Amino acid sequence: MNYLRYYLGAVIVSLGIIGFLLGDFWVWLGLATFIPLLLIDVIAKTDTKVYPLPTAWLAEVPLYLHFFLMLGLYAAFIYWMSLEQQAASNTPLTLLAGAALSLGWLGAVPSLPVNHELMHRRSAVGRLFATLIGTFYFDPTRDVAHVHTHHIHLGTAKDSDTCPRGKTVYSFIFSAIAGSMKDFLEMEATLSKKTKRSMFSPTGRIMRAAYQIVLLLGTVYWFAGPTALFVALIGMLISRALVEAFNYYQHYGLLRVEGKKYGSQHIWNHLKPMSRTISFEITNHNDHHMDSYAPYYELKPTLDGPQMPSLFLCFLTGLIPPIWFNYIAKPRLKNWDFNHANAEEKELARQANKAAGWPDWLADNADTKTI
Numbered sequence: 001m002n003y004l005r006y007y008l009g010a011v012i013v014s015l016g017i018i019g020f021l022l023g024d025f026w027v028w029l030g031l032a033t034f035i036p037l038l039l040i041d042v043i044a045k046t047d048t049k050v051y052p053l054p055t056a057w058l059a060e061v062p063l064y065l066h067f068f069l070m071l072g073l074y075a076a077f078i079y080w081m082s083l084e085q086q087a088a089s090n091t092p093l094t095l096l097a098g099a100a101l102s103l104g105w106l107g108a109v110p111s112l113p114v115n116h117e118l119m120h121r122r123s124a125v126g127r128l129f130a131t132l133i134g135t136f137y138f139d140p141t142r143d144v145a146h147v148h149t150h151h152i153h154l155g156t157a158k159d160s161d162t163c164p165r166g167k168t169v170y171s172f173i174f175s176a177i178a179g180s181m182k183d184f185l186e187m188e189a190t191l192s193k194k195t196k197r198s199m200f201s202p203t204g205r206i207m208r209a210a211y212q213i214v215l216l217l218g219t220v221y222w223f224a225g226p227t228a229l230f231v232a233l234i235g236m237l238i239s240r241a242l243v244e245a246f247n248y249y250q251h252y253g254l255l256r257v258e259g260k261k262y263g264s265q266h267i268w269n270h271l272k273p274m275s276r277t278i279s280f281e282i283t284n285h286n287d288h289h290m291d292s293y294a295p296y297y298e299l300k301p302t303l304d305g306p307q308m309p310s311l312f313l314c315f316l317t318g319l320i321p322p323i324w325f326n327y328i329a330k331p332r333l334k335n336w337d338f339n340h341a342n343a344e345e346k347e348l349a350r351q352a353n354k355a356a357g358w359p360d361w362l363a364d365n366a367d368t369k370t371i
Contacts, residue, residue, distance in 0.1 A: 104238025166356025
């Protein structure tokens, strides 16, 4: 029965497909799945259970299945838009918005968790599927910066996935996209020099990523027209924004001295049941960073590191920065500064709090005070 838990992502994508097949206001159904996930996650207790999946190949099925479900989602969207195109009247903006938001939500969750899991696979097939799934949120090359930059520099200024204190999710999304792209292009340039081939080689990562995105959007345009193309593009961009927001909540405000080894104290966990299940245990986060090659079904929840509430709650409160800062971010970072940071990190925290315009809560007793 433990295997069935990880088909939750397949269920919500299937609901999105059904919504497009039914048409009318049902196109909002994909986005509407956020509501029960949020409510269950907020009400439920912290989940520290281990869910053993002894048969590895059965645990892999929902990962690879997801790519085909996403193709089905876009096929259903094309079908709905083609019917709308055949109708004499214009499609209401409320329906187009619902379609874009459903594509956007499902293109990020659970697409990012599946993509993330497969990009850490040692097999070429797993990494290939990761790049294909990344197409649905406009980032087929995400594995490069994630594996070669984020996992090395997390918690430092060199990591564009770690958000500085005081920054809102809205501004972070743009800086994270720019930072990830910068890291990727720098690594591609280095590889290009070593292999003596152009960065824009027809078989290189840049062009392959472009082919994938053009093929997806071109298919939408060919079968359903320019309005569908616009809605799909907006949906993919929403997905990309949500992907960057995911990193915002996974690493917000934590600090580490560059070059020093990181530990579980440098990574947030979100150990609510829906957060863990829909994310394929990404939110069981510090254990993942301790061994990034461990498959999701081998990760064990730990409570020795800093803890966040429901990831869904974080997403919701982050939309209203004062609520996020005052009720979630500041209290937990204050606790981290006193109870998890070492002496050097406490000094970094004081500087970060000052730069953010936050209180200097470490001023009186930086080394020994606890809360």
